[in-house]
Amino acid sequence: MSLSADILRGHTETIILAQLAGGDSYGYEINKAVSQRTGGAAGFKEATLYTAFKRLEQNGMITSYWGEDGPGARRRYYAITPAGREQLAADRREWEQTRSLLDALIDTKEGR
């Protein structure tokens, strides 16, 4: 991705939850959706993605189940839980705050 790792850090789980809020999905698909939504500028490394799933599931934010055996490789689907939706709402609020704080601190309009 073109975004540096440290900048994405801390947003990984939020992005995953936001994707799952639109319906159950699986790793590969989520990653492609993120890529597409950002014109290829963002995207998770696989290790990052799967470790994030594991954390989210351990914390009760998502649940998982194996998809029906269709053709192709098996897929593990993830679903957001009520706790996950609450977390997502909190994360969204935090993002709004972060955005305004960093706008103030980084001060894009040059000079002072």
Place this chain on the structure above:
Amino acid sequence: MSLSADILRGHTETIILAQLAGGDSYGYEINKAVSQRTGGAAGFKEATLYTAFKRLEQNGMITSYWGEDGPGARRRYYAITPAGREQLAADRREWEQTRSLLDALIDTKEGR
């Protein structure tokens, strides 16, 4: 601070550079300025601040010098270098991109 550590990560140096772009300053003062600008919502832990200074200086983004002995504790002042200004400009561009990408991905307007 209310910003989580992971979210701050990757922005620490940018914030410091942005502060120094307005004139030479020293650790404590920079931290107070950050606090004030954000109504107390943000602020660095000292360990974070001083390790960031060290990194920035090692990478040629800032230089440092001891302040004249006035009353009170000695101060180490920092000044942004030309390379630091370039980095700051790049960081500001990156922040703008990050902001729009995360807006798209986190999608604050609920729902899908």
Place this chain on the structure above:
DNA sequence: ACGATATACCTCGCCTGTCAAGGTATAAAT
């Protein structure tokens, strides 16, 4: 006089999220 508080700087070592590298397996395309 003495402790507390504010200013001001610094270091060590832990913790946690990212990710390079490596691995497995299925199906379609060349």
Place this chain on the structure above:
DNA sequence: ATTTATACCTTGACAGGCGAGGTATATCGT
């Protein structure tokens, strides 16, 4: 048959934030 795309997973290294601890000077209240 080999390559490519899909799809999942683990291990270990790395780097930045920061808790905890330390040093030193000046002021303020009692």
